[in-house]
Amino acid sequence: MLENFTNAFELVFAVRVLVALMIGVLVGYCVGAMPGLTSSIGMALLIPFTFELDAISAIVMLVAIYMAADYAAGIPAILVNAPGQPAAAVSAFDGYPMTLRGEAGKALNLSIMSSATGAFISLILLVITAQAMARAALAFGPAEYFALAVLGLSLIAVLSTGSTLKALIGLLFGLVIVTVGIDPIRGSLRFVVTPMLIDGIPFLPALIGLFALSEVFIMLERGNERSRTELGVMRAKPSLSALWPFRRTVLRSSFIGYAVGVIPGAGAAIASLVSYGFAKRASKPADRDSYGKGNPDGVVASEVANNAAVSGALAPLLALGVPGSASAAVLIGGLTIQGLQPGPMLFVNNPQIPYSIFVSLLVGLPIMTAIGLLGVPLWVRLTRIPPGAIATLVACICVLGAFASSNNSFEVLVTVVFGIIGYFLRKVDIHPAPIVLALVLGYMMESNLRRAMIIGNDNLLFLVSRPIAIVLLLGAVLVIASPLLGRLRR
Amino acid sequence: MNCKKLVGAVLGSTLLISASATAQDWPNGDLRFILHVSPGGATDVLARRLADGMQQITGTNVVVENQPGGSGARQLALMSLIEPDGQTIGSVTASHLGMLQQSEEFDLSSIEWSCGMVLDPYLLAVRADSDIQSLEDMVAKAKANPGGLTIGGFGEASGGHVAWAMFEEASGIVGDMNWVPYDSVGDAVVSALGGHSDVAIAYVGLVKQYVESGDMRVIGIQSDTRSESLPDTPTYAEAGFDVDTTWQQFRGVIAPAGTSMEHQQALCDVVEQTMQSDELMQYVRDSELTYGFMGPEPFKAFVEAQNEAAIYWGERLESIQ
Numbered sequence: 001m002l003e004n005f006t007n008a009f010e011l012v013f014a015v016r017v018l019v020a021l022m023i024g025v026l027v028g029y030c031v032g033a034m035p036g037l038t039s040s041i042g043m044a045l046l047i048p049f050t051f052e053l054d055a056i057s058a059i060v061m062l063v064a065i066y067m068a069a070d071y072a073a074g075i076p077a078i079l080v081n082a083p084g085q086p087a088a089a090v091s092a093f094d095g096y097p098m099t100l101r102g103e104a105g106k107a108l109n110l111s112i113m114s115s116a117t118g119a120f121i122s123l124i125l126l127v128i129t130a131q132a133m134a135r136a137a138l139a140f141g142p143a144e145y146f147a148l149a150v151l152g153l154s155l156i157a158v159l160s161t162g163s164t165l166k167a168l169i170g171l172l173f174g175l176v177i178v179t180v181g182i183d184p185i186r187g188s189l190r191f192v193v194t195p196m197l198i199d200g201i202p203f204l205p206a207l208i209g210l211f212a213l214s215e216v217f218i219m220l221e222r223g224n225e226r227s228r229t230e231l232g233v234m235r236a237k238p239s240l241s242a243l244w245p246f247r248r249t250v251l252r253s254s255f256i257g258y259a260v261g262v263i264p265g266a267g268a269a270i271a272s273l274v275s276y277g278f279a280k281r282a283s284k285p286a287d288r289d290s291y292g293k294g295n296p297d298g299v300v301a302s303e304v305a306n307n308a309a310v311s312g313a314l315a316p317l318l319a320l321g322v323p324g325s326a327s328a329a330v331l332i333g334g335l336t337i338q339g340l341q342p343g344p345m346l347f348v349n350n351p352q353i354p355y356s357i358f359v360s361l362l363v364g365l366p367i368m369t370a371i372g373l374l375g376v377p378l379w380v381r382l383t384r385i386p387p388g389a390i391a392t393l394v395a396c397i398c399v400l401g402a403f404a405s406s407n408n409s410f411e412v413l414v415t416v417v418f419g420i421i422g423y424f425l426r427k428v429d430i431h432p433a434p435i436v437l438a439l440v441l442g443y444m445m446e447s448n449l450r451r452a453m454i455i456g457n458d459n460l461l462f463l464v465s466r467p468i469a470i471v472l473l474l475g476a477v478l479v480i481a482s483p484l485l486g487r488l489r490r
Numbered sequence: 491m492n493c494k495k496l497v498g499a500v501l502g503s504t505l506l507i508s509a510s511a512t513a514q515d516w517p518n519g520d521l522r523f524i525l526h527v528s529p530g531g532a533t534d535v536l537a538r539r540l541a542d543g544m545q546q547i548t549g550t551n552v553v554v555e556n557q558p559g560g561s562g563a564r565q566l567a568l569m570s571l572i573e574p575d576g577q578t579i580g581s582v583t584a585s586h587l588g589m590l591q592q593s594e595e596f597d598l599s600s601i602e603w604s605c606g607m608v609l610d611p612y613l614l615a616v617r618a619d620s621d622i623q624s625l626e627d628m629v630a631k632a633k634a635n636p637g638g639l640t641i642g643g644f645g646e647a648s649g650g651h652v653a654w655a656m657f658e659e660a661s662g663i664v665g666d667m668n669w670v671p672y673d674s675v676g677d678a679v680v681s682a683l684g685g686h687s688d689v690a691i692a693y694v695g696l697v698k699q700y701v702e703s704g705d706m707r708v709i710g711i712q713s714d715t716r717s718e719s720l721p722d723t724p725t726y727a728e729a730g731f732d733v734d735t736t737w738q739q740f741r742g743v744i745a746p747a748g749t750s751m752e753h754q755q756a757l758c759d760v761v762e763q764t765m766q767s768d769e770l771m772q773y774v775r776d777s778e779l780t781y782g783f784m785g786p787e788p789f790k791a792f793v794e795a796q797n798e799a800a801i802y803w804g805e806r807l808e809s810i811q
Binding site for chain 2: 040041043044047048051138139140141142182184185186187194195196198199264265320321322323326329330333336337339341343344345348406407408447451454455457
């Protein structure tokens, strides 16, 4: 292994590879910070350019986009409530309230430090456990995925602030939305009023509408009241010690992010939600109400986990050739173009590829952190723009981002409709968290329940005949029951 | 009203004239290549390779656009709105046929089937430690314990599902194994690797590495000849099962309905030239695909035959459930 690492260092420290790394980081940064453009779109855009590159440069560039996009997605989420990628929606829960409170600089610095630390810890986990974890992830079949989705949905008991009834309404609303589209098992069409809806309501445009566009309406309502950003915050020196008070969340979220990332199809958004739920549960009861209202711990939990999930998704990709996410699928495409087949033979036939990826992530992390921190003062200045102007700007970004996500004006319509829905939901005090939870997990829950039913010949007991599924379902019961028990004790 | 018609007719005829006159000058500006898959999969990569090669030959940009959704229904919905001036093309695979069958809006004539590129035979794979040793063994076990075995594949009424229906029929185990539809063929292979499906129906390129690493075995391939990469795997016929081997996954290029034959021919010439370049031939070999270029007429005939089979077997599948 050591020999592989030294070889990989030599390979990565070539000028052309470092240039590819920088290009990847910059493209990823831009793509991630633009709501609507995801890392998979950015990577797909650059794939034709990799035809002429050597294998190492090509892979390093694609991996750099993947990682940089994931961490940059938190920036618009924190600044204007517009998540750059689905996972960053969770960062907006607390990041945006911090911005409203005038702490944009603090929130951004924290999110960058958290991203870097989460990515670093999970990278180490990846190097040590990639092979073993990827094999373990194979144990996830339909019953296990269903149980995982149920555990995820049970987090609503923790995620909701205030009324449980309203959280349930949000959850049901989200679940209703995911039923639109083609039935995952029989292929029949459900509520498909236009062919554009065949694959369901597009997730990203809906998210942009729910979070960002609805916020624009609220901004307009608030009028021209200046934001309270103090210039002092802008100059606040970022340092790793700022993360120290959150060390327990950082560690916990790194492990959660990595583990969820390893499970193919689970991905960064679920990692963030689960990590956020557990951070809130682990906090002191007196602090719990501050989550969703600008608790920095919430930003840390989300950012650490979604970046840790990136390395996690690389484990099944490198060790088994199984893509853990849409971006990982594009990465596999990039590898096959180079004549390389990610999978069990990659470590045997081309060990330089996985090790170069490890090393490039190690080298890329400080570069990304530096770019991120240098950008903070500039980003914070955005909050000094008068609300009227910023509302216009964000509205433009929403529409542009929705269009760019698939080059289609239908997505813009979805964003506008969800912006209006989001506005009214806020008016009646329904938090977007349960809706996101349902949107992320609904499809996984339904399709895998029905697959499990086919395998088990329509016997529900099949779900509890598998150990991992039992553990996850029991976890869900505990998560739901514990606040109730707490209330009973009082 | 009459005036409008006249203008339309004049405009139409000028368009016709200009279309035939400029066929040699094709392409006339950037080409738009609409894919029905999301970025990253095998179909996407092949299409992007093709776009790159076509760009070098024609000297114009080929802009690739991903419009996934409903096995190509979303792509078709978009392409039907586009003027058929030869500047827009799309990707196509066998899964379009299942979609056309279910669709009330589109049928075979909703697009021009311009050219075929590659073929890919179906095969049946099991985990290395599975107690299913051969096709015969699988059939015997399925008959002995109906509903006890599962077969994982892509979707419902998909190319792979039809291929399975053909095998079921030929081996007399119709409905004895549970068909579990996954979101992609890759997911189905993973489910077999994890032991969640007893058998997976897939392609050579998707299982070869797992066979090499000792994680999987391939028990039969729906082809006339054995695969060079899997020399130990018998064909269905060798194992004693008579299954139609012309039913294979195909990938090709389509154009909006009404695109002129001249444009399609010019397009296919470029596609054929690109496919025969060293880079693409190498890619086709590496991906374990079978080169199978077909021009507009042979491809259309091929697709019509495939479609008949898809309809026949699609109805059979419907009646089984």
